[in-house]
Amino acid sequence: MIKVGLCGFGSMGRGHAQLLQKHEGVKLVSVADVRPDCREKAAADYGVKTWESGEAMIAAGDLDVVFICVPTYLHAPLAIQAMKAGCHVFCEKPMAMNTSECADMIAAANQTGKTLMIGQVLRFWPEYVFLKNAIDSKxxxxxIALSMTRVGGVSTGWDNWYLDESRGGMQIFDRHVHDCDAVLWMLGTPKEVYAYGATRDPRTNGGIFHSFTEYRYSDDFVVSAEGSADTPPGFPFTACYRAVFEKGLIEFNSRLKPTLQVFAGGEPIAPELPDPIAALTSGMNISTAGPYYNEQVYFFDCLRKGVKPQVVTPEAAMETIRVVRTEIESCRARKAITL
Ligand SMILES: NC(=O)c1ccc[n+]([C@@H]2O[C@H](COP(=O)([O-])OP(=O)(O)OC[C@H]3O[C@@H](n4cnc5c(N)ncnc54)[C@H](O)[C@@H]3O)[C@@H](O)[C@H]2O)c1
Structure with missing residues (x-):
């Protein structure tokens, strides 16, 4: 039995806790949260032991795996503490606040031999896997051209941490990091980035809350991405991409049904979506697999097999942090920056 402790029972922690119930041979045994009401809810929902902080839970020991779902500024210290305590770590995105913290996490993983996987969930999201397959297979x-969009309302979180640049890194860092990671996963690191954005007070109001980035690969191949956390209440969260190929166009829009269509002459086709964990599901009694479940299944499968995750390595997640940090620098310097 793999014994899991979860740090942070906020919105992502609750989602992961629910999905953790669906695995054979995996048991959520402990939940840590600094808020008493969150601890009470975790105990009531799952009958788990609760702790007043992730630090205390990890120090108490007796865990095989720690899930880190706390605000981003706490990812590196808790992940490092957990690996040094002998636990494998699944850590939510963004990996950490900056590349120096990421490097410390990687060093801890290397020193301890423990597995560290970052929840860059688009790598397990069927519509994005479809696009990567189309790019790779040609x-x-x-x-020829790719545009990405990820726009929605503001996230605030516990103690308004999302709105504080020093704890959450701003929308361009926290939310748009998904699209940045997907672009790097599908196409590699571009030669330079040029980003521009609208900015509010970075201490109290979320900093760069609407941004546009150009990932410049060559003179005739640029990828664009728009990200925001500023849409008014009532505007639904929207993730999209439009990919133009020599012989077709693939469009994803999270608000449409079907979400994915291929235009290659004639009527548009709604392709069957790939199941990125199909090869891993045997014997595990899985019914439906959302992207967050897919990444959990992959993580536990790697642990069982004793192999390090390849779909998202800590080094790749760190490269994403490097690029998104450079985008912020570009926004502020108002110029393109070479990577
Ligand atoms: N993969 C995704 O799509 C996705 C979506 C949303 C958020 N996230 C990421 O998940 C992480 C958590 O985000 P969230 O929206 O759940 O935030 P949240 O504010 O809803 O929850 C964070 C929780 O951590 C608790 N906490 C704070 N300090 C703690 C400590 N020292 N020990 C234990 N608990 C502590 C808080 O009380 C709170 O309940 C962030 O890094 C965020 O970027 C990922």
Missing amino acids: EYGKL
Whole structure:
């Protein structure tokens, strides 16, 4: 039995806790949260032992795996503490606040031999996996142009941590990091980035809350991405991409049904979506697999097999932090920056 302790029973922690119930041979045994009401809810929902902080839970020992779902400024210290205490770590995105913290996490993973996987969930999201497969296979020819969108309302979180640049890193860092990671996963690191954005007070109001980035690969191949945390209440969260190939166009829009369509002449086709964990599901009694479940299944499968996760390595997650940090620098310097 793999014994799991979860740090942070806020919105992501609750989502992960629910999905952790669906695995065979995995048991959520402890939950830590600094808020008493969150601890009470965790105990009531799952009958787990609760702790007043992630630090205390890890120090108490007796865990095989720690899930880190606390605000981003706490990812590195808790992940490092957990690995040094002998635990494997699943840590929510963004990996950490900066590349220096990421490097410390990687060093701890290397020293301890423990597994560290970052929840860059688009790598397990069927519509994004479909696009990566199309790019790799060249089924529709070469990719000519790609635009990505991730827009929605503001996130505040416990103690308004999302709105504080020093604890959450701003929208461009926290939310848009998903699209940045997907672009790097599919296409590698661009030659330079140029980003521009609208900024509020970075101490109290979320900093750069609407941004546009150009990932410049060559003179004739640029990827664009828009990210925001500023849409008014009532505007639904929207994730999209539009990919133009030599022989077709693939469009994803989280607000449409079907979400994915391929235009390659004639009527648009709604392709069957790939199941990124299909090869891993045997014997595990899985019914439906959302992207967050997919990444959990992959993580536990790697632990069982004793192999390090390849779909998202700590080094790749750190590269994403480097690029998104450079985007922020570009926004502030108002110029393109070479990577
Ligand atoms: N993968 C995704 O799609 C996705 C989506 C949303 C958030 N996230 C990430 O998940 C993480 C958590 O975000 P959230 O929206 O759940 O935040 P949240 O504010 O809802 O929850 C964070 C929880 O951590 C608790 N906490 C704070 N300090 C703690 C400590 N020292 N020990 C234990 N608990 C502590 C808080 O009380 C709170 O309940 C962030 O890094 C965020 O970027 C990922």
